[in-house]
Amino acid sequence: MKSYTLFDGLRVALESESAAAAAHFDAELLPHGADAGGERQEIFFRETAVLSSRGGAVGSPDRARLKFVKGAPQFTLDGDRMLVRAWNGARASLPLTMGDRTVVEFEPEMPPAFLFNTLFPPLLRRHLRREGKALLHASAAEVDGRAEVFCGWAHAGKTSSLLGTLRDGGRYLGDDKVVIDREGRIHPCLLRLNLFGYNFEQHPWLVKRAFRPARYHWLSWWNRRAQGALRRPWNKGPLRGSWESVEYLTKTGLHNRYRPEELEIPVADAPVPLGTFHVLAPLPELELGDLARRLRSVNDEEDFLQKRMQPAVDFLHGAAPLFEGGADEELLIAEALANAGKIAYGSG
Numbered sequence: 001m002k003s004y005t006l007f008d009g010l011r012v013a014l015e016s017e018s019a020a021a022a023a024h025f026d027a028e029l030l031p032h033g034a035d036a037g038g039e040r041q042e043i044f045f046r047e048t049a050v051l052s053s054r055g056g057a058v059g060s061p062d063r064a065r066l067k068f069v070k071g072a073p074q075f076t077l078d079g080d081r082m083l084v085r086a087w088n089g090a091r092a093s094l095p096l097t098m099g100d101r102t103v104v105e106f107e108p109e110m111p112p113a114f115l116f117n118t119l120f121p122p123l124l125r126r127h128l129r130r131e132g133k134a135l136l137h138a139s140a141a142e143v144d145g146r147a148e149v150f151c152g153w154a155h156a157g158k159t160s161s162l163l164g165t166l167r168d169g170g171r172y173l174g175d176d177k178v179v180i181d182r183e184g185r186i187h188p189c190l191l192r193l194n195l196f197g198y199n200f201e202q203h204p205w206l207v208k209r210a211f212r213p214a215r216y217h218w219l220s221w222w223n224r225r226a227q228g229a230l231r232r233p234w235n236k237g238p239l240r241g242s243w244e245s246v247e248y249l250t251k252t253g254l255h256n257r258y259r260p261e262e263l264e265i266p267v268a269d270a271p272v273p274l275g276t277f278h279v280l281a282p283l284p285e286l287e288l289g290d291l292a293r294r295l296r297s298v299n300d301e302e303d304f305l306q307k308r309m310q311p312a313v314d315f316l317h318g319a320a321p322l323f324e325g326g327a328d329e330e331l332l333i334a335e336a337l338a339n340a341g342k343i344a345y346g347s348g
Contacts, residue, residue: 146275184339
């Protein structure tokens, strides 16, 4: 069994025969440290051969199998637990009520990426609330002893702004997920950086740290050529399908997740007081309560359980404690932002 300590008060444990799952969790969580023991909250991922198929269901498995139908997975409730299917059909079972120990059971075929990247963040978000912390959809770096935080909707420029700060000597605090406490301190969230081809185009200083230059230029050249071909209206039928395959393969080749040390990026090793909180959106200056509400809405949009599971649970089960706590999170965020040196608004 693998176990790790996060943010002083949380243990994450994995019990699985899958070497791929263990490697995925190690890559993401080992920088936080192995299990330090003691009494802690716990998120426990446990592989199990058979999950129950009893209970009410919403959604059609036949409809969900149609590739062109988006957002149609089948959800099933079994008593006080809900079951969700990954893209390959494997299922995971989660409780509708979270206590100090949350057990997630999953079938052996469960993709590690779905387990960690889709299910873990919303569970982490809920456990952090119990510690007086909030998980923000943001990126952050330490500069001169203060945290520069970049928040916004998806593709607002959070990672690009972070990389610019890191290039100029900042220390990594988190990419896409930032942990903030009530006192306005940013805690290192050392999950891997999620970088795409356009990040390397905007920040060429990273290329030699992540790729062999020849491989990068080869992938970039074919990716640009494929994108250009797909913009031409006469590329239809099998020819278009070929270019779509080239575009997908090269885009995938340019995308990866990196530990900061793999890119020679220094990492902050302790909580850092909030400096400037950058809101990457063309908004007027907002009251802290209004800004906190909007940040919570971004969190909800990125929260798989909130966005995809709550409607089905409400329909089949009624209100569930798993989906409560949003008002407390808003208040915590507002109190944290009151400690910011500055709140700046504008596009990334």
